[in-house]
Amino acid sequence: MIKFNCTSCEQSYRVSDTYSGKKVRCKSCKSINIIPSPETQKTGCGDSIAAYNNLLKELLKAEKHSPTVEMES
Ligand SMILES: [Zn+2]
Numbered sequence: 001m002i003k004f005n006c007t008s009c010e011q012s013y014r015v016s017d018t019y020s021g022k023k024v025r026c027k028s029c030k031s032i033n034i035i036p037s038p039e040t041q042k043t044g045c046g047d048s049i050a051a052y053n054n055l056l057k058e059l060l061k062a063e064k065h066s067p068t069v070e071m072e073s
Contacts, residue, residue, distance in 0.1 A: 002038050006031065 009029040
């Protein structure tokens with residue numbers, strides 16, 4: 001099962017894994033959403049580790065892209 005929310009109105013949907021990457025029209029606001037892959041939507045004991053790893057990656061990325069700051073003396 002893939003759980004996702006409409007990007008426009010936050011309506012939550014649950015669809016089969018086979019719909020991953022497909023476009024769906026939201027029933028309430030009619031906007032098009034692309035169903036995410038099930039890998040990013042896992043729940044359970046492995047979820048916190050995956051989330052932590054993703055957070056680390058994002059932090060590293062942010063660090064690389066952030067401009068250098070000079071300290072004022
Ligand atoms: Zn919607």
